[in-house]
Amino acid sequence: MKTFKIKLHKNDKVSVIAGKDKNKTGKILTILVDKNKAKVEGVNMIKRHVKPNPKTQGGIIEQEAFIHLSNLMLICPKCSEPARVSMKILEDGKKVRICKKCGDVIPIVK
Secondary structure, three states, X not given: OOOOOOOOOOOOXXXXXXXXXXXXXEXXXXXXXXXXXXXXXXXXXXXXXXXXXXXXXXXXXXXXXXXXXXXXXXXXXXXXXXXXXXXXXXXXXXXEEEEOOOOOEEOOOO
């Protein structure tokens, strides 16, 4: 499987640009770097049948499934729209993300 440079990080606000959940937005919960997939809050919901165990009652639960990173687009905090992202190295050697629409630096939220 071909991997590409990941410009998205955990806790980034993203918009879905393709698929059944197109135009939905949410926060990235987890990222699988080797598979180029991410779990986004409230997007790509699936039903899972769970057996009862001492911790849970069991039944049918709804949870997020992984979605491919190519179907996600980062939402710029300044212009609050989905935008393409470029990478730039500052004078101090720090690598940052730049919004292609407004030219603003997009911080990495921890």
